[in-house]
Amino acid sequence: MTRAITLLRRRLVGSFFVLLIVVIGSFLLLEAAPGDAVDAYIVSTGGDAGMIELLRHRWGLDQSELTRLANYLWALLRLDLGQSVTFSRPIREVILERLPTTLMLMGSATALSFGLGSALGIYAGARPGSFRDRFLSISSLALYAVPGFWLGLVLIVVFAVDLRWLPIGGIETIASGKTGLARAADIATHLVLPVSALGFIYLALYLRMMRAGMAEAWRQDFVLAARARGLPRRRIVLAHVARNALSPLVTMLGLQSAQMLGGSVVIESVFAVPGLGRLAQEAVAGRDTPLLLGIILVSAVLVIVINLLVDLAYAFLDPRVGAGEAGA
Amino acid sequence: MNRLRRFFRTPEAIAGANTLALLIVMALAAPLLFPGDPQAIAGPALLPPFQDWSLPLGTDRLGRDVLAELFHGARTSLAVGLAAAAAALLIGAVVGTLAGFAGGLIDEALMRITDAFQTVPSFLLALAFVSIVGPSLGVVVAAIALGAWTGPARVARAEVLSIRERDYVAGARVIGMQPMEIAFREVLPNALPPVLALSSVIVAAAILTEAALSFLGLGDPNRVTWGGMIAEGRAVLRTAPFLSIVPGIALVLTVLGVYLAGEGVVESSAVRRSLS
Numbered sequence: 018m019t020r021a022i023t024l025l026r027r028r029l030v031g032s033f034f035v036l037l038i039v040v041i042g043s044f045l046l047l048e049a050a051p052g053d054a055v056d057a058y059i060v061s062t063g064g065d066a067g068m069i070e071l072l073r074h075r076w077g078l079d080q081s082e083l084t085r086l087a088n089y090l091w092a093l094l095r096l097d098l099g100q101s102v103t104f105s106r107p108i109r110e111v112i113l114e115r116l117p118t119t120l121m122l123m124g125s126a127t128a129l130s131f132g133l134g135s136a137l138g139i140y141a142g143a144r145p146g147s148f149r150d151r152f153l154s155i156s157s158l159a160l161y162a163v164p165g166f167w168l169g170l171v172l173i174v175v176f177a178v179d180l181r182w183l184p185i186g187g188i189e190t191i192a193s194g195k196t197g198l199a200r201a202a203d204i205a206t207h208l209v210l211p212v213s214a215l216g217f218i219y220l221a222l223y224l225r226m227m228r229a230g231m232a233e234a235w236r237q238d239f240v241l242a243a244r245a246r247g248l249p250r251r252r253i254v255l256a257h258v259a260r261n262a263l264s265p266l267v268t269m270l271g272l273q274s275a276q277m278l279g280g281s282v283v284i285e286s287v288f289a290v291p292g293l294g295r296l297a298q299e300a301v302a303g304r305d306t307p308l309l310l311g312i313i314l315v316s317a318v319l320v321i322v323i324n325l326l327v328d329l330a331y332a333f334l335d336p337r338v339g340a341g342e343a344g345a
Numbered sequence: 346m347n348r349l350r351r352f353f354r355t356p357e358a359i360a361g362a363n364t365l366a367l368l369i370v371m372a373l374a375a376p377l378l379f380p381g382d383p384q385a386i387a388g389p390a391l392l393p394p395f396q397d398w399s400l401p402l403g404t405d406r407l408g409r410d411v412l413a414e415l416f417h418g419a420r421t422s423l424a425v426g427l428a429a430a431a432a433a434l435l436i437g438a439v440v441g442t443l444a445g446f447a448g449g450l451i452d453e454a455l456m457r458i459t460d461a462f463q464t465v466p467s468f469l470l471a472l473a474f475v476s477i478v479g480p481s482l483g484v485v486v487a488a489i490a491l492g493a494w495t496g497p498a499r500v501a502r503a504e505v506l507s508i509r510e511r512d513y514v515a516g517a518r519v520i521g522m523q524p525m526e527i528a529f530r531e532v533l534p535n536a537l538p539p540v541l542a543l544s545s546v547i548v549a550a551a552i553l554t555e556a557a558l559s560f561l562g563l564g565d566p567n568r569v570t571w572g573g574m575i576a577e578g579r580a581v582l583r584t585a586p587f588l589s590i591v592p593g594i595a596l597v598l599t600v601l602g603v604y605l606a607g608e609g610v611v612e613s614s615a616v617r618r619s620l621s
Contacts, residue, residue, distance in 0.1 A: 038460075162598075163593075165557075170582060174582060178586075272463075313465055316469055
């Protein structure tokens with residue numbers, strides 16, 4: 018238990034500095050963007066030069082860069098991300114509204130890619146060099162070469178336009194009045210295509226990692242020992258070879274979360290899923306830089322939290338992790 | 346067994362190399378085979394493929410020649426992919442060498458910055474960068490490189506950490522070379538091979554990121570891109586799905602070619618290393 022706490026403390030300190038760098042970086046990008054919050058405000062409300070001066074002064078925009086950075090940090094500490102120009106609402110509110118949808122999409126896609134990917138990886142890695150191993154390796158490489166948004170469009174053409182099995186986009190049937198289980202089922206059918214488009218690409222990654230790890234594990238002495246003890250092949254594959262290849266996949270789960278957040282931008286745009294990714298695209302279309310940077314900050318926090326959880330899970334799974342630090 | 350495996354491994358590398366060669370020829374031949382503006386109107390709108398032999402792949406919603414666009418798109422994809430990967434590898438190698446060679450506080454600061462860049466989803470960063478600075482070819486290249494240099498930096502740093510303890514580095518110090526000179530003339534070149542082994546993955550990722558950016562309308566508006574073609578075709582997805590599907594197939598083949606050729610190179614060098 019102390020092990021986990023030591024690990025957590027060390028990671029939290031590191032995460033603090035990382036987050037500070039991200040915040041400063043996003044402040045610099047905000048400064049580089051043409052126009053400021055007052056310009057954006059005046060565009061939507063109108064006002065004369067005196068009004069602009071007054072607002073600049075009141076919002077602290079006429080002060081030095083360092084003061085503005087301090088103001089920005091202070092606002093962020095109070096969890097105030099500013100006002101969205103396109104939505105005319107606090108950015109925090111808009112983001113929190115969209116976050117659950119994206120988490121649901123990412124969670125399902127991760128489950129799909131990790132589950133199916135590692136299962137197929139075990140199937141391929143059980144006999145390295147066999148036909149099925151080569152077939153799965155090549156096809157996973159081909160899958161990894163597919164752009165997610167294009168896979169999404171192809172899935173729409175096949176399953177929504179031609180076969181009419183699944184809805185073309187959105188997160189649920191609009192104004193259907195469904196509640197409870199019926200609504201959950203409705204959302205699930207809407208999620209099938211976007212989750213597949215997002216998940217299938219990363220499936221290839223887990224498959225290849227599992228396969229490579231298993232090919233490596235087959236050469237280890239403990240596999241030879243297990244064979245010498247006369248264990249059934251099935252048991253060697255699952256309990257010895259696959260088990261030892263699994264841990265890098267768990268680490269990948271955390272590292273991949275940033276990629277998947279990025280990938281969800283295009284997937285949500287293709288399927289008109291009202292999540293964080295589509296919000297990012299709307300922010301770009303509406304030239305709403307503060308909103309876009311708010312999304313980036315929230316994504317960074319999300320990635321840090323996910324990696325922290327993965328590390329903790331890892332510390333519990335593998336007794337070697339963090340043991341040295343706890344002892345010191 | 347080993348010989349059999351190596352035999353089966355070769356055709357993939359050959360296929361990858363051939364795809365890439367074909368692509369480079371396409372990119373180079375584009376202005377010769379299809380002179381003039383590929384975005385100009387060439388015929389009736391939405392002509393299906395294989396109908397008119399002067400327009401073999403038909404036309405898009407605005408009557409532009411799809412085959413010409415495909416050839417010119419290969420230019421953009423390859424140029425952006427290679428330039429962004431080169432920039433990412435260069436930044437990564439320099440940052441990694443500085444961090445690994447200097448050590449201490451500089452190392453700590455550079456690695457936290459690397460962490461920060463890895464924490465922000467690279468596609469979101471590229472999106473923000475292009476939307477703030479404005480879309481042009483150079484900006485797209487910079488935006489992609491901005492999210493791709495962290496991997497090379499980590500690999501370079503790890504390599505430099507082991508190299509800087511070697512005898513020839515101590516020798517360079519003894520003859521009075523400046524630390525910067527040692528870092529960039531003695532250490533960096535020797536740390537490059539494992540960094541360059543990442544290049545196929547980075548080129549592939551850069552091509553896919555460029556496609557996604559132009560799909561969202563953030564590519565250079567004066568250039569034909571495959572991502573932009575897919576976005577264009579999306580408006581008529583029900584009636585003319587081939588307009589989106591054809592450039593997507595080109596993208597898949599390109600990226601697959603890069604992966605296969607890269608794997609071939611890494612594998613053949615691994616074989617050479619194990620022989621020596």
